[in-house]
Amino acid sequence: MASPLAALGLLVSPTQLGLVGKPGQIVSGTLHVSSSKSEENHISLAISDFTRNEDGQVVEILDSKLQPRSCKGWIDVDRSDFVSPAVGSVDVTVSARIPADATGSYWALVALASQPPARDLRGQGVAIRLIPRVAIPIVVTVEGTTKPAVAIIETRAVRADKGVDVYSTIENTGNTAVLISAAFSLERRSTGGGEAEELAGTTVGPLTSLPGTRMKAKGHLEYDGSLAGVQAHAYLRYGPDAADSTEAVAVIEDRPPVRQDSAVNGTSPSAAHPVKR
Amino acid sequence: MTSRRTMLLAVVICAASAAVAAAPGPPSIVVLSPLVDLGSVRPSVDGIAAPEPRSAPIPLLIQSSSPWSLTATLESNSAATQLLPDGDRIEIRPAGRVWTRLQLSLPIPLASGGETGPAGDSIPLEVRVISTLDSPPGSRHVRIRFAIASDSNTGFADVSYAVPVVTQLNDDLTPFVSPRVNPARPGLYPYEIRTYQVVSNVPWVVEATLSAPAIAQASAATLPQNTLVITNETGVAQPLVPNEPVAIASGGASGQQPRSVQLRLAVKVDDAVLPAGDYSGQLSLSIRPAASSGSGTEAAVRR
Incomplete structure (x- = not known):
């Protein structure tokens, strides 16, 4: 397929790089950088720290001491200044030297920025030039030391336009970065002790969850029937084993969601009850 | 007359020798490596050269006392099989030949041959998966059914792979x-x-x-x-x-x-x-x- 992608810009793949190795090992992965625009790009690389906020957004951390699971100091790249050719691509090898005592997951950010052209902005008044930058999260996981664990802190379900909105606050309580796939559903309890009837369902993710961080996931469930006897379920899967999952149930509220702060703190009377699986 | 008798005798001798050399019983298929894990299959994306799809061998052994024709089908009625997303294409070939896309419930001819002898014929097959962005991420498990002559002579290979998030x-x-x-x-x-x-x-x-x-x-x-x-x-x-x-x-x-x-x-x-x-x-x-x-x-x- 001829793609408009070929007519524009720069491509960096993947948009997040995961490296896995044993304590004491050096592990590496590759970033593919290509100029799909027919011109060279002068690119420089920098490594920094980051975390993810509750919305899953990447937020940089300027002081490494504030990021106890930083692997910024372990990471090396095989080229920090290079020219991305007009045609073809450049592979950048990102390697991490894992300390012998490391456990779980660690992370840092590799940022690619174009070097500012020697262009004069002279003139009257003010001009603001912004240099574009592409930031790629690098997650290093130490094999044999992982303890993945995820908890649902709260789930709320609120009647919305054409259905129900379900919100879950999720905390990574283990030492390992995981990809979370979330499934939300509306289920009507059986009156005769049989299986509950699923009325609507949707999925979200996968979402990257870092140890020690919280994030929010939201699902919109389209359903225009009666909500009598109906509950909202949130189900999270964060690993290949059935045990790598957790679930919560929430009653459906009629009012709009309350402020985020109280939802996270679990002060709502309709906070969900996590279900052990 | 003599020549006609000689010809008839030759036919009888050929038939007899064929009967001696052929494997007894109905034709059979043995899948020597029935579990295939293709690992992570990254969807091809325009603008980034897609890596060469990873392939894996599926060696078969066929024993038959008569000419045979081998077909392969994606199974749809097995517990090991999920409905494949439209963006996934599973291809198969005898080693070195042209790749052919496998179809759900539609047998694809792969190879044919004559009687095999008691040791059977080794058929080296290869399988690969090509995924596009029309495929959602996730793990997949599919089953390929191999058959010769009739449905009663079958072998199976279970193929696993995972499509990552892109x-x-x-x-x-x-x-x-x-x-x-x-x-x-x-x-x-x-x-x-x-x-x-x-x-x-x-x-x-x-x-x-x-x-x-x-x-x-x-x-x-x-x-x-x-x-x-x-x-x-x-x-x-x-x-x-x-x-x-x-x-x-x-x-x-x-x-x-x-x-x-x-x-x-x-x-x-x-x-x-x-x-x-x-x-x-x-x-x-x-x-x-x-x-x-x-x-x-x-x-x-x-x-």
């Missing part, structure tokens, strides 16, 4: 340069609109982040907070604060058809003092899987 933003490293701004004249001074392309096999969100305050080149003064804004399509401006991502757009899985996203930056001049100078900063654009199943663009929404 989100890709076509970025543009050309610097954003604002128009000249008159600090004494309040208003919005828009940058040139920039269009990006997104492809993804999951719902996505594109965000812009001002990495740090823009700095004046001559005086090292920092650009006052809230001077840079991102405007949405209706003209509503959201301030671009250092290290606080702003969602520009979101959407559902694009499949192979890229989705266009526009970035509308502007310099906002109001009553606050904007010291003269030429400022420079860095702007990150990123894409990630969305944390919401809601679909459609929420342009320039602070999250």
Whole structure:
């Protein structure tokens, strides 16, 4: 397929790089950088720290001491200044030297920025030039030391336009970065002790969850029937084993969601009850 | 007459020798490696050279006392089989031959031969998976049924693979340069609109982040907070604060058809003092899987 992608810009793949190795090992992965625009790009690389906020957004951390699971100091790249050719691509090898005592997951950010052209902005008044930058999260996981664990802190379900909105606050309580796939559903309890009837369902993710961080996931469930006897379920899967999952149930509220702060703190009377699986 | 008798005798001898050499019983298939794990199969994305699809061998052993024809079919009625997404293509071939796409419930001829002898004939097959962005991420398990002659002579291979999440933003490293701004004249001074392309096999969100305050080149003064804004399509401006991502757009899985996203930056001049100078900063654009199943663009929404 001829793609408009070929007519524009720069491509960096993947948009997040995961490296896995044993304590004491050096592990590496590759970033593919290509100029799909027919011109060279002068690119420089920098490594920094980051975390993810509750919305899953990447937020940089300027002081490494504030990021106890930083692997910024372990990471090396095989080229920090290079020219991305007009045609073809450049592979950048990102390697991490894992300390012998490391456990779980660690992370840092590799940022690619174009070097500012020697262009004069002279003139009257003010001009603001912004240099574009592409930031790629690098997650290093130490094999044999992982303890993945995820908890649902709260789930709320609120009647919305054409259905129900379900919100879950999720905390990574283990030492390992995981990809979370979330499934939300509306289920009507059986009156005769049989299986509950699923009325609507949707999925979200996968979402990257870092140890020690919280994030929010939201699902919109389209359903225009009666909500009598109906509950909202949130189900999270964060690993290949059935045990790598957790679930919560929430009653459906009629009012709009309350402020985020109280939802996270679990002060709502309709906070969900996590279900052990 | 003699020649006719000789011919008949020759036919009888041939038939007898064939009967002696042939394997007894009905034809059979043995799948020597019935479990195949192809690992992670990354969807091909335009603009990035797709890696050569990984293939795996499936050696078969066929024993038959008569000519045989081998077919392969994707199974649809096995517990080990899921319905394949449209974006996944499973291909098979005898080693070194042309790849053929396997079909659900439709036998594909792969090879044929004559009687095999008691040791049987070894048939080296290869299988591979090609995935596109029309495929959602996830693990897949499919079963291939091999058959000769009739359905009663079958063998199976179970193939596993996983399609990873792919989100890709076509970025543009050309610097954003604002128009000249008159600090004494309040208003919005828009940058040139920039269009990006997104492809993804999951719902996505594109965000812009001002990495740090823009700095004046001559005086090292920092650009006052809230001077840079991102405007949405209706003209509503959201301030671009250092290290606080702003969602520009979101959407559902694009499949192979890229989705266009526009970035509308502007310099906002109001009553606050904007010291003269030429400022420079860095702007990150990123894409990630969305944390919401809601679909459609929420342009320039602070999250």
